[in-house]
Amino acid sequence: MLDERQRQTWKLALAYDGTDFSGWQVQPGLRTVQGELSEAIARVTGERVLPQGSGRTDAGVHAEAQVASFEIAAPVPEENLAMALNRTLPKDMRVLSAAHAAEGFHARHSAVSKTYEYRIFRGALCLPFMARYVFAYARPLDMDAMKTASAAVMGEHDFTSFAASDPDASQRDADDDDGPTRSAVREITHSEWSERGELLCYRVSGSGFLHRMVRNLVGTFLTVGRRKRPADDVARILLERRRGAAGPTAPASGLFLINVSYEEAND
Amino acid sequence: MLDERQRQTWKLALAYDGTDFSGWQVQPGLRTVQGELSEAIARVTGERVLPQGSGRTDAGVHAEAQVASFEIAAPVPEENLAMALNRTLPKDMRVLSAAHAAEGFHARHSAVSKTYEYRIFRGALCLPFMARYVFAYARPLDMDAMKTASAAVMGEHDFTSFAASDPDASQRDADDDDGPTRSAVREITHSEWSERGELLCYRVSGSGFLHRMVRNLVGTFLTVGRRKRPADDVARILLERRRGAAGPTAPASGLFLINVSYEEAND
Numbered sequence: 001m002l003d004e005r006q007r008q009t010w011k012l013a014l015a016y017d018g019t020d021f022s023g024w025q026v027q028p029g030l031r032t033v034q035g036e037l038s039e040a041i042a043r044v045t046g047e048r049v050l051p052q053g054s055g056r057t058d059a060g061v062h063a064e065a066q067v068a069s070f071e072i073a074a075p076v077p078e079e080n081l082a083m084a085l086n087r088t089l090p091k092d093m094r095v096l097s098a099a100h101a102a103e104g105f106h107a108r109h110s111a112v113s114k115t116y117e118y119r120i121f122r123g124a125l126c127l128p129f130m131a132r133y134v135f136a137y138a139r140p141l142d143m144d145a146m147k148t149a150s151a152a153v154m155g156e157h158d159f160t161s162f163a164a165s166d167p168d169a170s171q172r173d174a175d176d177d178d179g180p181t182r183s184a185v186r187e188i189t190h191s192e193w194s195e196r197g198e199l200l201c202y203r204v205s206g207s208g209f210l211h212r213m214v215r216n217l218v219g220t221f222l223t224v225g226r227r228k229r230p231a232d233d234v235a236r237i238l239l240e241r242r243r244g245a246a247g248p249t250a251p252a253s254g255l256f257l258i259n260v261s262y263e264e265a266n267d
Numbered sequence: 268m269l270d271e272r273q274r275q276t277w278k279l280a281l282a283y284d285g286t287d288f289s290g291w292q293v294q295p296g297l298r299t300v301q302g303e304l305s306e307a308i309a310r311v312t313g314e315r316v317l318p319q320g321s322g323r324t325d326a327g328v329h330a331e332a333q334v335a336s337f338e339i340a341a342p343v344p345e346e347n348l349a350m351a352l353n354r355t356l357p358k359d360m361r362v363l364s365a366a367h368a369a370e371g372f373h374a375r376h377s378a379v380s381k382t383y384e385y386r387i388f389r390g391a392l393c394l395p396f397m398a399r400y401v402f403a404y405a406r407p408l409d410m411d412a413m414k415t416a417s418a419a420v421m422g423e424h425d426f427t428s429f430a431a432s433d434p435d436a437s438q439r440d441a442d443d444d445d446g447p448t449r450s451a452v453r454e455i456t457h458s459e460w461s462e463r464g465e466l467l468c469y470r471v472s473g474s475g476f477l478h479r480m481v482r483n484l485v486g487t488f489l490t491v492g493r494r495k496r497p498a499d500d501v502a503r504i505l506l507e508r509r510r511g512a513a514g515p516t517a518p519a520s521g522l523f524l525i526n527v528s529y530e531e532a533n534d
Contacts, residue, residue, distance in 0.1 A: 017395040062396070091398040128284040129329075131358040133396060 007071045010081065011101035012037075012051070014066045016093035018252065019132045024056040024066070033057070033093060037068060037085075044084045045074035054107045054114065054260040055209065060252030062133065065096060067260040069107040105262075113189065113261040115205040116214045119254045123198040134199065135254035141200070141225035143193065148231035149224040150191045150202065153217060157238045160184040162217055163210035165243035184210055184241075193221075203258070212249055220247035274338045277348065278368035279304075279318070281333045283360035285519065286399045291323040291333075300324070300360060304335060304352075311351045312341035321374045321381065321527040322476065327519030329400065332363060334527040336374040372529075380456065380528040382472040383481045386521045390465040401466065402521035408467070408492035410460065415498035416491040417458045417469065420484065424505045427451040429484055430477035432510035451477055451508075460488075470525070479516055487514030 014037070022030035026038065034051060042048045051070040057063060076084070081098040089095065119134045126136035153159075163184060190205035202218055224231050229247075237245045281304070289297035293305065301318060309315045318337040324330060343351070348365040356362065386401045393403035420426075430451060457472035469485055491498050496514075504512045 015394055015396075017398075086392070091393070091403075092395045094392060094395055096392070125353070125361060125363065126358070127282055128359045128361055129282075129400060131284075136358075 006075075007073050008075075009069060009071050009101045009103055009105050010098060011105060011107070012068045012070075012082075012085075012098045013096040014063060014068055014093060015096055016063050016066065017132065018057060018060050018062045020092055021059065023059040023061070024053050026050065033063075033066070034068075036090060036093060040085045040089045041070065041072070043088050044081070045072050045076060047072045047074055052107045054111045055257070057255075057257055058212065058215075058252055061255045061257070063257040065259055066257050067107045067111070067262075069101060069105055069110075107260070110262050111208075111260050112263060113205055113207060114209060114257065115190070115203065115259040115261075116209065117204075117256045117258045118202040118214060118218045118250065119256065120200040120202075120218075121198060122200050132253060133256075135251045137222070139226065141222070142227055143200075143225070145227065145231045146221045146225040147193055149221050149234045150193055150204075150217075152231070152234035153188050153191050153204075153238070156185060156187045158183075158185050158241055159210050159213055159238070160241040161237045161243060161246045162213045162220070163243065164212040164216075164249075186210065186213075205259075215250045215252065215255060216243075216246055216248075218250040218254070222250065223247035273342075274340050275342075276336060276338050276368045276370055276372050277365060278372060278374070279335045279337075279349075279352075279365045280363040281330060281335055281360060282363055283330050283333065284399065285324060285327050285329040287359055288326065290326040290328070291320050293317065300330075300333070301335075303357060303360060307352045307356045308337065308339070310355050311348070312339050312343060314339045314341055319374045321378045322524070324522075324524055325479065325519055328522045328524070330524040332526055333524050334374045334378070334529075336368060336372055336377075374527070377529050378475075378527050379530060380472055380474060381476060381524065382457070382470065382526040382528075383476065384471075384523045384525045385469040385481060385485045385517065386523065387467040387469075387485075388465060389467055399520060400523075402518045404489070406493065408489070409494055410467075410492070412494065412498045413488045413492040414460050416488050416501045417460055417471075417484075419498070419501035420455050420458050420471075420505070423452060423454045425450075425452050425508055426477050426480055426505070427508035428504045428510060428513045429480045429487070430510065431479040431483075431516075453477065453480075472526075482517045482519065482522060483510075483513055483515075485517035485521070489517065490514035 016033050020031065021033050024033045026032050026035045034053060037051050038049065049070045049072060051068040054067045078100055082095040085095045121130060121134035121136045122138055124138050126134065186206050186208050188204060188206040190203060193200065193202050204214060223229050283300050288300050291300045293299050293302045301320060304318050305316065316337045316339060318335040321334045345367055349362040352362045388397060388401035388403045389405055391405050393401065453473050453475050455471060455473040457470060460467065460469050471481060490496050
């Protein structure tokens with residue numbers, strides 16, 4: 001028997017191309033990021049653990065820097081784990097870094113802020129080499145209206161209108177996993193559109209995100225950009241607290257989890 | 268019955284991510300570029316044709332600009348075909364352009380020169396968003412030796428040593444489809460390594476290429492770069508005219524068909 005006191009908490013940063021994964025969370029018979037990482041950890045250390053992610057990205061959603069945590073007893077040197085895992089992981093996911101973390105560190109519970117970016121390709125022809133990593137949408141958009149709409153979600157709000165209406169615990173994108181009684185209030189600290197060449201990018205940071213919240217925000221902002229509803233509808237949608245009040249869900253391919261922040265001790 | 272005299276020859280430029288295709292050529296039960304293109308043409312025009320490619324890229328090989336030709340009777344306006352096909356094609360292939368061509372134009376027979384590029388990622392960590400489009404190889408390489416080796420294939424040579432030893436007509440990468448009696452002599456007009464950031468790129472142009480020829484050249488140059496054989500071995504390998512004389516086949520993921528040139532009238 002391994003001595004529990006010898007267990008070490010690890011913090012991993014991960015990048016993945018979400019296209020060929022059925023999301024983060026382990027599901028029987030499906031290829032998931034959590035499942036592949038768990039298998040890789042078992043192959044490297046001989047221990048079977050279920051790494052916890054900072055949030056459960058949906059099928060097709062990418063990560064430039066997802067964070068995962070787990071505890072193992074195997075005395076793997078800190079500098080070796082990332083390379084050892086990358087040798088056995090599939091090419092569509094990579095460990096960017098692996099380090100010891102303080103006891104009790106938990107990728108989701110310890111997170112204080114997350115940043116997502118949604119990327120829209122505006123060109124007439126989306127090359128196959130980019131198609132997996134954007135939402136290709138070439139129609140005219142009123143950027144001023146979209147910027148006004150995105151500013152309206154800044155601060156603390158109840159985001160029920162932008163959460164998936166049929167939350168399926170096995171597929172949610174969110175950090176909220178404590179059931180229907182938990183609050184849907186989140187604080188958004190950054191919400192901005194920017195243009196980078198033929199890409200139009202929406203970057204949003206906040207204390208947390210409900211299931212599908214970023215994709216529902218983007219889908220609503222696009223409806224505003226198409227002038228199908230006014231920018232000041234967003235404030236009203238928030239107050240309605242009803243999924244039907246907001247716009248459609250933008251496709252998963254454009255969404256990237258960019259960064260997860262922790263208190264300094266765990267950063 | 269459609270009047271044969273009304274048939275119009277078309278020339279298409281195509282880009283594709285080869286990862287999820289079983290190569291160019293139609294094969295029963297497999298997903299191929301030629302097969303998907305044929306289906307799309309049928310959906311758009313109602314005519315079933317087998318478009319001819321400039322060459323048959325292998326499974327996993329990409330194209331920035333493959334050229335295909337076919338004849339149809341449907342009077343599609345020249346400016347509409349590319350967009351109509353792109354609306355129905357899968358996202359991992361795109362028609363870059365579609366135009367009328369002179370009668371008798373044939374994407375393979377009319378080609379006078381082709382250019383391939385092989386891309387090697389030299390960084391320690393190959394992100395998932397790039398992994399499909401490179402060969403990740405971080406070990407030290409003697410670039411001077413590799414440049415000397417690549418210069419040795421310039422000009423006209425018999426490339427039997429660099430052709431697949433078991434040519435399978437259904438999977439060949441080459442423009443040579445006239446059976447084993449045809450000459451393996453090809454003229455190489457450009458053969459050069461260059462560095463672009465963390466990418467090391469080998470660009471080669473020539474009158475034509477045998478099955479797996481570019482990947483076998485790159486595999487051999489890498490053996491030279493690893494100092495496992497001297498650069499001047501390449502001239503000797505060419506003279507041996509035996510596949511076993513050359514090095515291994517480099518992975519398909521790094522290879523791109525970049526350009527196909529035609530006589531001015533068809534360019």
